[in-house]
Amino acid sequence: xxxxxxxxxxxxxxxxxxxxxxxxxxxxxxxxxxxxxxxxxxxxxxxxxxxxxxxxxxxxxxxxxxxxxxxxxxxxxxxxxxxxxxxxxxxxxxxxxxxxxxxxxxxxxxxxxxxxxxxxxxxxxxxxx
Amino acid sequence: xxxxxxxxxxxxxxxxxxxxxxxxxxxxxxxxxxxxxxxxxxxxxxxxxxxxxxxxxxxxxxxxxxxxxxxxxxxxxxxxxxxxxxxxxxxxxxxxxxxxxxxxxxxxxxxxxxxxxxxxxxxxxxxxxxxxxxxxxxxxxxxxxxxxxxxxxxxxxxxxxxxxxxxxxxxxxxxxxxxxxxxxxxxxxxxxxxxxxxxxxxxxxxxxxxxxxxxxxxxxxxxxxxxxxxxxxxxxxxxxxxxxxxxxxxxxxxxxxxxxxxxxxxxxxxxxxxxxxxxxxxxxxxxxxxxxxxxxxxxxxxxxxxxxxxxxxxxxxxxxxxxxxxxxxxxxxxxxxxxxxxxxxxxxxxxxxxxxxxxxxxxxxxxxxxxxxxxxxxxxxxxxxxxxxxxxxxxxxxxxxxxxxxxxxxxxxxxxxxxxxxxxxxxxxxxxxxxxxxxxxxxxxxxxxxxxxxxxxxxxxxxxxxxxxxxxxxxxxxxxxxxxxxxxxxxxxxxxxxxxxxxxxxxxxxxxxxxxxxxxxxxxxxxxxxxxxxxxxxxxxxxxxxxxxxxxxxxxxxxxxxxxxxxxxxxxxxxxxxxxxxxxxxxxxxxxxxxxxxxxxxxxxxxxxxxxxxxxxxxxxxxxxxxxxxxxxxxxxxxxxxxxxxxxxxxxxxxxxxxxx
Ligand SMILES: Cc1cc2nc3c(=O)[nH]c(=O)nc-3n(C[C@H](O)[C@H](O)[C@H](O)COP(=O)(O)OP(=O)(O)OC[C@H]3O[C@@H](n4cnc5c(N)ncnc54)[C@H](O)[C@@H]3O)c2cc1C
Ligand code: SF4
Ligand code: SF4
Ligand code: SF4
Ligand code: SF4
Numbered sequence: 172x173x174x175x176x177x178x179x180x181x182x183x184x185x186x187x188x189x190x191x192x193x194x195x196x197x198x199x200x201x202x203x204x205x206x207x208x209x210x211x212x213x214x215x216x217x218x219x220x221x222x223x224x225x226x227x228x229x230x231x232x233x234x235x236x237x238x239x240x241x242x243x244x245x246x247x248x249x250x251x252x253x254x255x256x257x258x259x260x261x262x263x264x265x266x267x268x269x270x271x272x273x274x275x276x277x278x279x280x281x282x283x284x285x286x287x288x289x290x291x292x293x294x295x296x297x298x299x300x
Numbered sequence: 301x302x303x304x305x306x307x308x309x310x311x312x313x314x315x316x317x318x319x320x321x322x323x324x325x326x327x328x329x330x331x332x333x334x335x336x337x338x339x340x341x342x343x344x345x346x347x348x349x350x351x352x353x354x355x356x357x358x359x360x361x362x363x364x365x366x367x368x369x370x371x372x373x374x375x376x377x378x379x380x381x382x383x384x385x386x387x388x389x390x391x392x393x394x395x396x397x398x399x400x401x402x403x404x405x406x407x408x409x410x411x412x413x414x415x416x417x418x419x420x421x422x423x424x425x426x427x428x429x430x431x432x433x434x435x436x437x438x439x440x441x442x443x444x445x446x447x448x449x450x451x452x453x454x455x456x457x458x459x460x461x462x463x464x465x466x467x468x469x470x471x472x473x474x475x476x477x478x479x480x481x482x483x484x485x486x487x488x489x490x491x492x493x494x495x496x497x498x499x500x501x502x503x504x505x506x507x508x509x510x511x512x513x514x515x516x517x518x519x520x521x522x523x524x525x526x527x528x529x530x531x532x533x534x535x536x537x538x539x540x541x542x543x544x545x546x547x548x549x550x551x552x553x554x555x556x557x558x559x560x561x562x563x564x565x566x567x568x569x570x571x572x573x574x575x576x577x578x579x580x581x582x583x584x585x586x587x588x589x590x591x592x593x594x595x596x597x598x599x600x601x602x603x604x605x606x607x608x609x610x611x612x613x614x615x616x617x618x619x620x621x622x623x624x625x626x627x628x629x630x631x632x633x634x635x636x637x638x639x640x641x642x643x644x645x646x647x648x649x650x651x652x653x654x655x656x657x658x659x660x661x662x663x664x665x666x667x668x669x670x671x672x673x674x675x676x677x678x679x680x681x682x683x684x685x686x687x688x689x690x691x692x693x694x695x696x697x698x699x700x701x702x703x704x705x706x707x708x709x710x711x712x713x714x715x716x717x718x719x720x721x722x723x724x725x726x727x728x729x730x731x732x733x734x735x736x737x738x739x740x741x742x743x744x745x746x747x748x749x750x751x752x753x754x755x756x757x758x759x760x761x762x763x764x765x766x767x768x769x770x771x772x773x774x775x776x777x778x779x780x781x782x783x784x785x786x787x788x789x790x791x792x793x794x795x796x797x798x799x800x801x802x803x804x805x806x807x808x809x810x811x812x813x814x815x816x817x818x819x820x821x822x823x824x825x826x827x828x829x830x831x832x833x834x835x836x837x838x839x840x841x842x843x844x845x846x847x848x849x850x851x852x853x854x855x856x857x858x859x860x861x862x863x864x865x866x867x868x869x870x871x872x873x874x875x876x877x878x879x880x881x882x883x884x885x886x887x888x889x890x891x892x893x894x895x896x897x898x899x900x901x902x903x904x905x906x907x908x909x910x911x912x913x914x915x916x917x918x919x920x921x922x923x924x925x926x927x928x929x930x931x932x933x934x935x936x937x938x939x940x941x942x943x944x945x946x947x948x949x950x951x952x953x954x955x956x957x958x959x960x961x
Contacts, residue, residue, distance in 0.1 A: 194693060196732040197776035202643065202762025206783040214778065246643055246762050248694030 178263055179225050186259035188252040190221035199243035199253045209233045213243040213253035220256055225263075234261040302427050305336040305361045306419060307352055309343035309368035311398055316341075318402040320412040324367060327416045331423045335359055344374050349381040356385050363391045363426035367419050369398040388431035390876065390946055395422035417959050424958035428951045432876040437925045439525040439872055440625040443863050444469065446517055446806060449477020450496060450849060451841025451856045452630035453503050458860030460508035464867045467622060468503065469531055471802070472561075473514045474579035475500055477632050481562065481656065483663040483670075485849060486713040487744040493578060493665070500580040512620070513581055516802075520809050521899060523926055524836030525625050525872045533618040537586035538572075542610035545582035547574055549602035549611070558590035560667070564657045566675060567667035572602045572611075576665060584610070626863040627810060629820055629832070630840040630856070631803055635795040636691050640698035644690065644793055645764045650675040651771060652764060652791045655686075655707065658714055672722065674790055677769075681789035684718060685773045686711050686729040687761045691796035693732070700796045702817060705846035707794035708735045712748040714792065719752040728755045728786060730775050738848075757784065764791050799843055811897060812837050819845050830859040838862050877946035878927040879934060881920040883908050885941035888918030892933035892942050900926035901933060 172180070183189065199213035206212060211219070211233040219228050228234065234257050243253040265272075273295055281291065306328035310316035321339040328337035336359050340348050343366055355361060364387070366378050371394040379389035397415040405411035443459050445452045448470030459466040468475060479485075480500075482492035503509050512531055519530040553570035560569040562576050571590035574582060584602075592599035593613060603611040635656050638646040646652045651674050653661070664670035674681050688711055692704045708731070715727045729748075734756070736742045748754045759776035766772070770787040777784045799818045807814045812832040813821045820839050823831040830839055840859040841852045866872070881892070883906070893901040900923045907916050920942065922933075934942045934949065943949055 192695070194732060195778065196689070196760035197758075197778045198760035198762050200762070200778075200783055201760055201774050201776040203783065212776075212781070212783070214776070215781070242762070248689075248696060248699055248760075250695045 175223065175225055179220055179223060182220060182225070182256060182259040182263060185262060186252065186255040188255045188259075190217045190251060190256065192249045193217045193221065193251045194249055196248065198246050198248060199251075202242045202246040204240060204242060205236060205238050209236045213237075213257065216256050216260065217251055217253050220260075225260070228260050229264060233257075234264060237261075302333040302363045302429075303335045303359060303361050304331075304333045304363040304365060304423060304426055305352070305355050305359060306331075306334055306338075306365045306367065306423065307343055307348075308337070308339040308397075308415075308419070309348070309366065310339065310341045311369060311402075312342065315368070315398050315402040315415075318405055318408055318411045319397055319415045320408060321415075323412050324397075324415050324419055328365075328419055328423065331420060333363070333427050334423060336361070343368050344377055349377070352378065353381055353385045356382060356387055361387065363393075363429060365393050365395055365419065365422045365426055367395040367397045367415065367422070370394075370396050370400075388433075390432040391426065391429050393422045393426050393429070395419045420958045420961070421955040424954040425951045428948070428954055429946075432945055434876040435874045435924060436871040437523075437525055437874055439867060439869050440527070440623045441867050442466065442622070442624050443626045443628060443867065444517070444527070444529055444622070444624040445628045445630055445840075447477070447630035447632055447800075447841070447843065448472075448475030448503075448511065448513070449630060449632045449841060449852075450479045450499070451632065451843075451852045452477070452628070453499050454853050454856035455628050455630060455838075455840045455860045455863070456503055456509050457499065457506065458857050459863050459867075460503075460506045462860070462864040462867075463508070464864065465508050465510070467510045467512060467531075467624075469512045469515050469517050471514070471516050472575070473536070473583070473585045474575045474581070475503065475511060475513060476578075476580070478656070479849060480576065480578075481564070481659055481663075483659045483666075484713065484717060486709045487738070487740045489713070489717070497578045497580075500578065504580045511581060513583075514585060517806070517809070518619070520627070522623075523898070523928065524834075525866070525869075526925070527624045527627055527836065529622055529624060529627070531620045531622065533620060535615040535617050536583065537588070537591075537611065537613055537615050538584045539610045539612050539615070540581065540583050542608045543583045543606075544608050544610075545574060545579075545584070546608075547584070548607070549584055549605050550574060552601050552605040554599065554601060555590050555592050558587055563660045563667045564654070566657055566660055586611075586613075626836050626838065626866050628838045628840050628859050628863060629806055629810070629812075629843055630859075631800045631806060631843040633797045633799055633842040633846070634801070636700065636798050638690065638793060638795055641690065641793075643763050644687065644761070644791070645766070645771070646793060649764070649766055649771065649791075651681075651789065652793065654793050654795045655710055655714065656795075658792050662714075662717060672718065679789075680722065681725065683726045683786065683788045684715075684728070684790045684792065685761070685771075685775075685786055685788040686715060686727070686792045686794065688729065688731045688794045689760070689796075690793040692794075700798060700817060702846070703735065704794075704796045705735070706797070706848050709738070709741060709744065709848065711792075711794050712736075712745040712754075715754040716748045716752045719748075719754060726755070727752075728757060728788075730757050730759055730761050732758075732760055738850075759784075797842065797846055803843060810834060810837050819843065830855055830862055836866065874925060875929050877929040877944060878924045879922045879929065879931070879942055879944050881922065881937070882941045882943065883917075883919055884910055885939050886917075886919045886937075887939050887941070888920065889938060890920075891936045891938055892920050895932040895936040896927075897930065897932065898926050898928050900928070 308321045325337040383389045395418040442465040448468045456466045515533045555571040559565040572586045588594040660666040736745045759778045761775040763774040773786045812834040838859040840856045
């Protein structure tokens with residue numbers, strides 16, 4: 172299994188969604204209120220994952236543009252749960268190895284009085300490898 | 301001791317590729333009673349049957365085991381062959397080594413072992429088989445058709461034309477079904493009423509057909525060839541022998557707010573009404589829920605108006621008992637309720653309608669006299685959006701998992717009719733797939749696109765919202781990979797269809813089966829499409845599965861042929877494998893009577909001689925003509941008195957022993 176295939180399997184596992192159930196009706200995209208902000212749309216997330224084109228999704232910022240409003244999940248007649256797949260793509264991006272999203276030297280500028288210290292610690296853990 | 305011959309069929313390679321047939325043949329010779337065994341390429345072929353017949357004669361066989369396919373396929377074939385050379389047909393048993401063995405196993409050794417075991421069980425049974433003689437019962441030469449849509453009408457006409465009496469029981473005040481509501485029909489666009497009403501009239505006029513409209517079948521007992529049905533004729537509060545159908549009463553009736561069912565609730569009707577101009581029978585009927593007289597005791601205008609003196613407020617439901625040889629179910633369908641599909645705003649917005657409502661809005665006899673007007677403000681819609689697959693092919697609780705089959709075609713029909721009549725109207729159709737298999741169907745749909753300029757968009761609609769007097773439709777265009785937004789005047793939803801809500805009740809009443817979607821189940825999906833699994837019960841029209849009118853009519857005529865084939869017989873052969881209770885063992889406990897689904901068991905007091913002791917006992921008695929041989933009673937009987945001929949407890953135990961040996 173290639174890395175990409177492993178990642179796809181992982182996405183299916185953590186999302187609990189099955190893209191093979193999709194009948195390509197596009198109702199998810201029709202219902203998406205954030206359509207114009209996203210490069211790729213919910214039906215494309217489903218289709219790309221099903222067809223091994225995860226890399227396209229990983230290169231796009233669409234996963235972060237999704238508002239997780241779940242309109243697509245609610246409307247999908249086949250119970251595919253596109254937003255859950257999108258969430259899993261987001262997690263895959265965030266948890267990627269060797270990518271430091273938060274560098275220790277950036278932290279002092281981020282601290283302000285209202286920010287709980289705990290948040291910084293957990294962000295540091297989550298977004299740093 | 302029996303002299304048993306065992307024949308092992310190869311079924312070409314179906315069996316022989318997975319089961320070592322020679323080994324099975326050898327093993328058979330070691331079984332008690334077996335005097336002959338052979339394997340053969342196709343036992344069901346003429347030469348295969350000849351081999352069996354010759355051996356029966358030469359070896360004087362008293363029993364036969366054929367190891368082959370399912371008894372549902374060829375049990376009858378082999379029994380007939382045995383009978384033709386003097387062997388009682390019930391001395392032949394089938395060991396199913398195809399469906400139960402070769403088809404489901406891969407390993408030859410394992411499959412062969414299992415085939416040997418199945419053969420052994422069948423031999424053990426035949427050793428205990430006894431000759432059985434089937435009784436005969438008379439056939440009542442009349443058929444009952446439940447449901448008077450196009451399916452029921454066609455079936456009844458064909459049966460009547462063949463010379464047999466037939467009754468149609470229709471629950472609505474008129475026959476005609478959904479087809480009576482349609483405007484034009486695909487694929488030829490002829491007017492629905494023009495082709496349907498002559499058939500309705502023919503049915504009413506036919507001397508062999510009796511129509512019980514506004515009636516329901518309440519109870520059915522009996523068995524193939526001899527059913528008894530109780531029909532409830534609901535009170536119309538109008539004497540049908542006097543009413544002339546003039547309709548004067550309907551004009552005078554002051555209560556005019558009842559939703560008009562025939563127009564899908566798009567307008568209202570009076571409390572006393574005639575469903576539509578060509579209704580059959582053309583009789584008035586009072587809806588007591590809307591009638592002022594029934595609510596307050598006042599009014600009585602219709603009674604005063606009616607010159608024929610037909611109004612009868614005291615009329616009561618009538619129960620009629622009739623006997624039938626065959627029953628046809630033709631209870632049809634309804635479009636699903638769309639209240640749970642809030643994304644399309646059907647309940648919230650009057651300008652979001654179903655396709656069936658559109659049929660009424662386009663129909664000259666409909667609420668708008670055939671002019672297409674928006675229900676909300678009665679203006680001409682200039683932009684119309686059709687949404688296909690609403691509630692079909694989905695997996696949410698409100699969805700149906702199947703394709704409703706007719707919607708692609710009627711949506712193409714609707715869009716063409718609208719573009720023809722109102723060329724300045726823009727029409728959009730959102731589709732997931734366009735499914736148009738059928739003679740001239742694809743050509744029909746292409747005409748909508750190519751000749752009539754209907755915009756077909758591949759994608760589904762996700763939301764319909766009211767927006768400044770228009771309907772804002774959010775859809776997706778998957779080929780452009782874009783979300784599209786259309787401000788429409790009218791949205792038409794192709795709602796899924798489902799079997800009539802009475803299907804389940806009817807199936808239970810007739811002891812036949814329905815599938816998970818409540819469509820009645822045919823006896824074989826390919827080879828017996830119009831028979832139910834219960835003898836004497838036949839299926840016609842959409843109650844069996846979604847279909848359009850041409851298919852419905854074809855199936856209706858097919859069902860009629862099956863009925864005629866049955867009614868043409870004076871007597872039918874009963875199943876001899878029926879239950880019997882042993883007088884000396886039965887203690888009259890009634891356990892069997894309680895479980896018998898056919899009401900075949902009764903009790904009688906009878907003097908028995910129990911080893912010299914004479915006494916009168918209450919004993920179970922099975923009516924052999926009614927018993928269907930289901931075996932429920934044999935399991936329920938605590939004293940082991942009840943036994944099923946051909947499947948006795950001893951035989952079953954011998955089979956189990958043979959398997960466990
Ligand atoms: C919007 C729409 C448009 C269509 N357009 C076309 C078209 O253009 N061309 C085409 O070929 N097909 C068309 N069809 C399909 C067509 O309507 C059906 O194929 C046809 O009506 C099926 O006939 P049926 O007799 O099986 O069922 P129905 O027409 O439903 O008739 C069943 C009858 O049985 C009665 N009934 C039900 N239960 C009982 C009971 N328990 N006791 C007594 N009576 C009972 C009902 O009242 C009804 O009268 C269309 C369907 C729809 C929804
Ligand atoms: S959850 Fe995301 S993709 Fe789904 S409809 Fe909402 S914004 Fe669009
Ligand atoms: S709504 Fe569901 S079935 Fe339709 S395209 Fe989106 S994920 Fe696939
Ligand atoms: S008695 Fe009832 S049905 Fe007759 S006219 Fe009055 S309201 Fe109408
Ligand atoms: S086998 Fe018994 S339970 Fe079944 S139909 Fe016959 S009498 Fe009734």
